[in-house]
Amino acid sequence: MLGFLLARAGIEILVLEKHADFLRDFRGDTIHPSTLELMYELGLLDEFLKRPHQEVRELRGQVGRETFTLADCSHLPTHCKFIALMPQWDFLNFLVEQGRSYPGFHVEMQAEATDLIKEDGRVAGVRVTTPQGQREIRATLTIGADGRHSVIRAHAGLPSVNLGAPMDVLWMRLSRRPCDGEQTFGYVDRGKILVLINRDDYWQAAMVIPKGAADEIRQRGLPAFREEIASRVPFLRDRVEELRDWKNISLLTVAVDRLTQWSQPGLLCIGDAAHAMSPIGGVGINLAIQDAVAAANILGPALLRGTPTEQDLRAVQNRRMFPTRATQRLQLTIQNNVISRVLSSTKPLTLPWFFKLFQRIPYVRRIPARLIGVGFRPEHIRLPAQTLR
Numbered sequence: 409m410l411g412f413l414l415a416r417a418g419i420e421i422l423v424l425e426k427h428a429d430f431l432r433d434f435r436g437d438t439i440h441p442s443t444l445e446l447m448y449e450l451g452l453l454d455e456f457l458k459r460p461h462q463e464v465r466e467l468r469g470q471v472g473r474e475t476f477t478l479a480d481c482s483h484l485p486t487h488c489k490f491i492a493l494m495p496q497w498d499f500l501n502f503l504v505e506q507g508r509s510y511p512g513f514h515v516e517m518q519a520e521a522t523d524l525i526k527e528d529g530r531v532a533g534v535r536v537t538t539p540q541g542q543r544e545i546r547a548t549l550t551i552g553a554d555g556r557h558s559v560i561r562a563h564a565g566l567p568s569v570n571l572g573a574p575m576d577v578l579w580m581r582l583s584r585r586p587c588d589g590e591q592t593f594g595y596v597d598r599g600k601i602l603v604l605i606n607r608d609d610y611w612q613a614a615m616v617i618p619k620g621a622a623d624e625i626r627q628r629g630l631p632a633f634r635e636e637i638a639s640r641v642p643f644l645r646d647r648v649e650e651l652r653d654w655k656n657i658s659l660l661t662v663a664v665d666r667l668t669q670w671s672q673p674g675l676l677c678i679g680d681a682a683h684a685m686s687p688i689g690g691v692g693i694n695l696a697i698q699d700a701v702a703a704a705n706i707l708g709p710a711l712l713r714g715t716p717t718e719q720d721l722r723a724v725q726n727r728r729m730f731p732t733r734a735t736q737r738l739q740l741t742i743q744n745n746v747i748s749r750v751l752s753s754t755k756p757l758t759l760p761w762f763f764k765l766f767q768r769i770p771y772v773r774r775i776p777a778r779l780i781g782v783g784f785r786p787e788h789i790r791l792p793a794q795t796l797r
């Protein structure tokens with residue numbers, strides 16, 4: 409996204425991607441109203457929504473036997489009053505296709521950054537490994553947007569704080585039938601949390617498990633695991649056999665951390681490389697995109713003039729630290745007060761009083777919709793497109 413925005417402004421950029429494609433399964437794929445609003449601001453929304461996607465307008469939950477609506481997006485101050493579910497590779501391929509209309513936009517696949525080039529006290533580019541061998545790529549500015557296991561962040565030695573998470577997540581897909589119902593749903597009961605995301609012909613299912621419990625669950629065997637799903641969500645009983653192998657079930661080791669310093673001369677980290685988010689709220693993609701937009705707004709003018717200063721780079725962190733901290737604070741509160749308690753509970757659960765408020769006062773559902781769908785300090789496209797002659 410940052411590459412796209414800078415190239416659109418007439419700046420020469422190169423995106424390095426270590427894989428041969430963007431095909432990664434189980435990445436959540438939630439495109440929130442704040443990101444859709446950016447697509448609108450870029451004039452790309454109609455084209456974007458032509459891609460296959462599902463639209464989630466309400467988030468619903470079931471605690472014990474009681475159901476409730478947690479979030480209602482219909483009042484959001486955005487053009488799209490829904491979360492779009494779209495495979496992350498479709499989204500990234502879309503950005504790349506759009507980016508190709510700008511002469512300064514370059515993407516190199518199968519190019520893995522392995523180290524930083526440091527010269528005269530600043531980062532001057534990266535060393536990459538490609539199928540043709542190793543080489544150096546020099547740049548006025550290097551962006552570490554290489555995710556939660558960032559090599560760039562590790563080589564830069566940027567300081568971080570680990571905020572911890574009590575859970576991991578097992579992701580899998582199960583077929584969806586027309587009689588199943590439409591909504592994305594969270595099922596919560598003693599010791600159990602299962603989230604079902606409607607992906608049209610299948611359910612993307614996330615089972616939340618206590619941190620580090622994956623090996624024990626695997627040892628208990630697939631039949632026991634299938635039974636756990638079927639007992640949580642009885643309508644899935646007729647298809648849990650689709651889980652034939654543990655290879656069909658991916659483990660997301662949940663991490664919540666953030667850098668306390670996002671930049672060094674010549675280098676800036678954004679997205680998961682600067683702050684790995686908890687999956688709560690499915691906000692990771694959107695926060696990463698908001699970082700990209702803030703970075704483009706702040707650094708675009710500096711790059712058009714020459715080389716961004718340390719102050720310019722710090723300005724991106726200053727702008728984005730508040731939404732990062734506030735979102736992580738909320739996620740930690742939910743992790744520690746709701747998820748930990750549910751996972752360790754042995755008695756049947758009933759709907760807590762504050763969730764009853766969501767049922768009784770529809771207005772209250774707008775608050776989580778706003779926090780999830782738009783978030784703190786939403787960014788807007790400020791860097792103008794270069795006028796192409």
Ligand SMILES: Cc1cc2nc3c(=O)[nH]c(=O)nc-3n(C[C@H](O)[C@H](O)[C@H](O)COP(=O)(O)OP(=O)(O)OC[C@H]3O[C@@H](n4cnc5c(N)ncnc54)[C@H](O)[C@@H]3O)c2cc1C
Pocket residue numbers: 424425426427434435436437438519520521522553554555556558559560579659660678679680681685687689690691692693694696
């Ligand atoms: C299983 C799972 C489920 C998730 N569910 C959701 C969800 O529902 N909603 C949500 O919003 N977020 C979700 N997330 C988080 C979300 O995927 C991330 O927050 C988001 O993708 C961060 O974007 P990013 O660009 O910073 O990093 P990434 O999306 O991780 O992108 C980093 C890219 O850099 C590439 N790369 C890595 N190292 C190198 C290197 N050395 N050289 C070159 N390229 C490299 C990677 O291949 C990757 O394409 C989920 C994450 C996981 C793992």
